[in-house]
Each structure stands twice: as structure tokens, then as C-alpha cells.
Amino acid sequence: DTEVTQTPKHLVMGMTNKKSLKCEQHMGHRAMYWYKQKAKKPPELMFVYSYEKLSINESVPSRFSPECPNSSLLNLHLHALQPEDSALYLCASSQGELSSYNSPLHFGNGTRLTVT
Amino acid sequence: AQSVTQLGSHVSVSEGALVLLRCNYSSSVPPYLFWYVQYPNQGLQLLLKYTSAATLVKGINGFEAEFKKSETSFHLTKPSAHMSDAAEYFCAVTPASGGSYIPTFGRGTSLIVHP
Numbered sequence: 001d002t003e004v005t006q007t008p009k010h011l012v013m014g015m016t017n018k019k020s021l022k023c024e025q026h027m028g029h030r031a032m033y034w035y036k037q038k039a040k041k042p043p044e045l046m047f048v049y050s051y052e053k054l055s056i057n058e059s060v061p062s063r064f065s066p067e068c069p070n071s072s073l074l075n076l077h078l079h080a081l082q083p084e085d086s087a088l089y090l091c092a093s094s095q096g097e098l099s100s101y102n103s104p105l106h107f108g109n110g111t112r113l114t115v116t
Numbered sequence: 117a118q119s120v121t122q123l124g125s126h127v128s129v130s131e132g133a134l135v136l137l138r139c140n141y142s143s144s145v146p147p148y149l150f151w152y153v154q155y156p157n158q159g160l161q162l163l164l165k166y167t168s169a170a171t172l173v174k175g176i177n178g179f180e181a182e183f184k185k186s187e188t189s190f191h192l193t194k195p196s197a198h199m200s201d202a203a204e205y206f207c208a209v210t211p212a213s214g215g216s217y218i219p220t221f222g223r224g225t226s227l228i229v230h231p
Contacts, residue, residue: 042221102148102167107159
């Protein structure tokens, strides 16, 4: 069982829809991440929150909007997506920034997103 | 900036055979190194990590990796492959100090295990 929980497992949405992906961890980790992964490729970093503040935005289009309501929760709001945004979206967490160099990432099982 | 190279996008072995997945890093200072495994329809899971405490690192599911500074390598091995080892394997690196703590992933190696 993974310690990072993502919902939903699967999501199909049209290009005009608004939806949200949710991620939760209860390990006391202070860094949380969103990754996008295409088939047979490594995960691509999208956003990093450190101590509930947006720390890194890897030039992600504004149709993706992250939110960190508290230290355990991370959301990714989706709006007006394109078919090429179809992918596996992974959430991960790790210990806080200052000790994170040798702290591994803990991944959820992802949300498989299909944009029609 | 550090980077990792995984040689071979696919490795095919027979069940019971030795598994060797290659990872080389490029960094002037030995970094922290990680191996992750991703089974179908799942997220990535940590197999093992090198953090300078010992050069031979044992991980879960019978995997181990040896850090070799002279070769800038951190290859993953398992003496005897099992069908359940079929998965995608990613090597990742973070600097030992300074710079970004965000890991850099290799492109991944798909392990195929034949009966």
C-alpha cells in the first residue's frame, strides 16, 4: 500500500471541463510534488510545494493550477485541457527542503487522465 | 548540474538469470543516487538509495547496487530474475549539497523477464 493517496484513479474529461486531482499524505512530509508521466518515459516535474508555499513551477501552462490547502493535501485543478495533456499524473512527497537531498520521493499510484 | 544516463531502454532476461541495469552519473562530487521501480499502473517505488554510508547498498525484493566512484556508476543487480520483476526502472540523482534538491531521473529501463 502506498502512503501517498491520489484520487481519482482514472479521469476522462472533455476540453471544456473543469476537474481536480487530489493527493494526500500523512507522513509529515513538508515537500509535495506534481509530476506528469507519459508512457515509458520518466516523470516530468510540474510543481513543487515546500512548507505549503509554491516553490517551483516548471513553466507549466496556466490550464493547470496547483493548490496546497495544508501540509497534508495537494490539489491540481484542471481547466480547458488539450488531448496532449492526457497522461499519468503523479503526486509525490518528501521531507522538508533542508534535509531533502538524500530523502527519497514517496509516490502515489497516480491519476490516469484522458482528455477527449 | 548533475545528470544520469541509463544505458539500454530495454533489458531482456530469462527467469532465474542475473539482472544488470546500468546507471552512470555525471557530477564532479559524488551525489546521492536512487533506484526506483514502477510496476504497470502504479507509481514509482524506492528500491534503494546511496547516501555515502556504504558503497554496496541492498534494497527491497533482492536488488542491490554498488556505487563505484572511479566509474561514476551505480548499477542495479539481482542474482536471479523473477517474473514479478518485470517493470520500468529509473535511476535518479540529487547533489550531495548545494543546488536543487529535486531529483533528476534517467530515461528508464524496461526490464522484460521471459519464462
